[in-house]
Amino acid sequence: MRATLIYGAGDIRVEDVPDPKPQAPTDAVVRVVSACVCGSDLWPYASRPATEEGGRIGHEFLGVVEETGPEVRGVRTGELVVAPFVYADNTCVFCAEGLHTSCLNGGGWGNDGVDAGQGEAVRVPYADGTLVRLPVGEDSALLPSLLTLSDVFPTGHHCAVTAGVSPRTAVTVIGDGAVGLCAVLAARRLGAERIVLMGRHARRTALGRDFGATDVVPERGEEGVARVRELTGGFGTHAVLECVGTLPALETAFGVVRDGGAVSRVGLPQYAQGPVGRDVFSRNITLTGGVAPARAYIEELMPDILDGTVEPGRVFDRTVGLEETPEAYRAMAAREALKVLVRP
Amino acid sequence: MRATLIYGAGDIRVEDVPDPKPQAPTDAVVRVVSACVCGSDLWPYASRPATEEGGRIGHEFLGVVEETGPEVRGVRTGELVVAPFVYADNTCVFCAEGLHTSCLNGGGWGNDGVDAGQGEAVRVPYADGTLVRLPVGEDSALLPSLLTLSDVFPTGHHCAVTAGVSPRTAVTVIGDGAVGLCAVLAARRLGAERIVLMGRHARRTALGRDFGATDVVPERGEEGVARVRELTGGFGTHAVLECVGTLPALETAFGVVRDGGAVSRVGLPQYAQGPVGRDVFSRNITLTGGVAPARAYIEELMPDILDGTVEPGRVFDRTVGLEETPEAYRAMAAREALKVLVRP
The missing domain is CATH 3.40.50.720 (NAD(P)-binding Rossmann-like Domain)
Structure with missing residues (x-):
């Protein structure tokens, strides 16, 4: 599949990477429908030292479940789901307190062999804890607002x-x-x-x-x-x-x-x-x-998006395809765009 | 009257100073029955540059009202009262929020011509806002604990x-x-x-x-x-x-x-x-x-002292007369004493 990598400041590339497969029985694979570039992605885009090997980047996405490990019970193939900007088991003592960013088994997208969000698909650890189902179709006009449930x-x-x-x-x-x-x-x-x-x-x-x-x-x-x-x-x-x-x-x-x-x-x-x-x-x-435990708030915030009370998706003022992700970074860093949505 | 002054690090003196009188119509004069030395007094005692003129010191005291200005309504001559470690009008927007340390008319003991606590008497600005009556006599065994309502x-x-x-x-x-x-x-x-x-x-x-x-x-x-x-x-x-x-x-x-x-x-x-x-x-x-708005808590904490539920006065492990205040500082700085009560 294709995915976005950062090789250093100002150096974003879209390349071929291995197709994701469930590795643990609690993993799922999600085909990304919408992703985006975060203001925090602009920090490494501004200053990351150049490296031979690129690093996967992007931590906001929603998409369709394509495959699940044998222990995944909460989401099924074909369902539209949103992922918070860190994965978490949603069962440990910290998750129980609503602090999923301190999950004992959690981690960040793009680290330790986990896919990042700006790509065609993502292997999602602890799929039951991480993913939240979205009660709309993948053609819904609410998708940009629902994508903001990932992070912003x-x-x-x-x-x-x-x-x-x-x-x-x-x-x-x-x-x-x-x-x-x-x-x-x-x-x-x-x-x-x-x-x-x-x-x-x-x-x-x-x-x-x-x-x-x-x-x-x-x-x-x-x-x-x-x-x-x-x-x-x-x-x-x-x-x-x-x-x-x-x-x-x-x-x-x-x-x-x-x-x-x-x-x-x-x-x-x-x-x-x-x-x-x-x-x-x-x-x-x-x-x-501090770093927001997005997962803790998704269920609370989603109804107001579904009924139109709030439209946080209005922060997206540009949409690009996956191959244009480098241009998305450039436009956001130059403040030509507020926030760019990426459609793989 | 006699009062304690600090002239620099390690230099505490008890000297004659002018007797306090009400200056504003909202002032009262309190004869100090019990005062004490605060851990925060040890910071200037450790490091204050030497000066020709001493500065008054001490911000914890209780005592008997001796005289009141014509606009004082809340306390009367002869009543035993405790003062929090900053004075405050108890009517401004910050006092109304319980943040007496940010009182628009408040200030610290020993500054700007206001007496400090380690002396025989204190002119108390905004007496109605600052002072809280104590429902015991000046011979009560509860006085050390009631004195802690000033600060600690x-x-x-x-x-x-x-x-x-x-x-x-x-x-x-x-x-x-x-x-x-x-x-x-x-x-x-x-x-x-x-x-x-x-x-x-x-x-x-x-x-x-x-x-x-x-x-x-x-x-x-x-x-x-x-x-x-x-x-x-x-x-x-x-x-x-x-x-x-x-x-x-x-x-x-x-x-x-x-x-x-x-x-x-x-x-x-x-x-x-x-x-x-x-x-x-x-x-x-x-x-x-942050700096504690003691005044906001005195009414809430006092009943537990009066009925013996708590005995914060146990932090006092030594009592001295006013003339021995320099020794009180020395003993606390040397950690020979935890907290010293001063009886003018």
Whole structure:
């Protein structure tokens, strides 16, 4: 089959790889119907050292079950399923707590001989724990939104949940990428009425307004902090959803959070140390969030997609075939595209 | 009157200072019956640069109201009252949220012309907001425990509350100082059944066991982390109460916290940057806590002291007169005393 590999910064190739087969009795093979490129894929695309051997890439996909190992009971051949961005057994102590990202048997797509999502098919470990059935056909117009259940929508939701967003919470969302926009959508869905979106790309912030943002702040750094404080009585907001992952974004988050509030982050940290000294301490700021256990949220979020209440799939503004995946990376890195859907 | 001043590291003096008088109509003057030295007082005692002019010091006290400004309504002359370790109006938006440490009109004892606690009397700003009446006489045997309502007991409680301690939570407490021991007491009071206390001073950890610790780990660093993990099925505990404030203590906290858990800190951070990068992110660890809004908790905690359910006053293992305050600092810094009560 064909699949996407990364050989180093800026070097994405689509190549022939072995066809996947169940290896463990709990494996399934899924033919990929829709995959996509994640903002976090852009970090290795920007900086991964060049290597002789490529690495498989992509961690968001939905597709049709083609084959199952003898112990798979929860999904059957021919069913349309979505996979969260890590696989998990859904039975261990961490999965039982809803923390599938810490699953004792889980792991990441594209590592340790497991296929990645940007390809024609994927061998799925712990298929019963990992995959969730989708009650639509593979021609459904809802597929883009259902594909966001792999990562961006639950990630935005995790950010809002861990920050304690409720109808009483004013919220600042930092970042107008697909995750930031999904965080806006998630905050609105949880009832927040005041949502300040910090972002400077007009097409993205326009979608943010559609998703529920009440204010848009294009300024960055100290100027951005001052603007958000001005909009919020001088105090900032109780919940800050940091959807970028850089140190300046974290600093901005601490600048706009209200005393006693929470900064939740879901962007992969591009720093090892953060400014969590006396200022954060004396203001009783909580730093929370982390890599989102998407699997824990899929059943909760799916009904709102099925009945049209939310349309997170609007974050996709371009669709390509599998052979064009390198162009998808280029367009996203150049910010020509917000998020690109890949149809193998 | 006489009061304690700090002139630099190791240089504590008791001197004559002006008698306090109400300055604002909302002020009261309190004659101090009991004060004490805080672990956080030991930081300037260890490192404050020498100065010509001394600074007033001490932020924990209870005493008798001697005089009130014309707008004071909540307390009367002759009443025994306790003061939290910052003063606050108890009416602003932050106080209304229970975050008296961020009071718009509040401040710290010993700053900006306000008296500090280690003296014969204190002018108390916003007396109605700051002071809480104690329903006992000044000869009550409960006074040491009631004095802990100023700081250490609510601080331990804040640590446990923000870490989410409940009957279902296993807890690690880092530090066997007075705050750490009060954190043990608070965690037990909130129902925690498994409380691991990390500390190496046998007399202190013995009191920790009396307060509710089920396990004591004297090892530090990696060895201490390994021991706590061994005690907790390899995973660590959901709640970690960091009651020291140093970077090694924070690192230990991240080492012993279970994935998806919370590190709450109430020890004044002795660092500007902390290790909150990918490990903390990928494990979904929350960093919370901060300077405790003691005022918000006094009414809740006092009944358990009055009826003898808890005895946080057991952290005091020495009592001195005001003139001996320098010796109190020396003894605490040398770890000869856990916490010293001062009787002016």
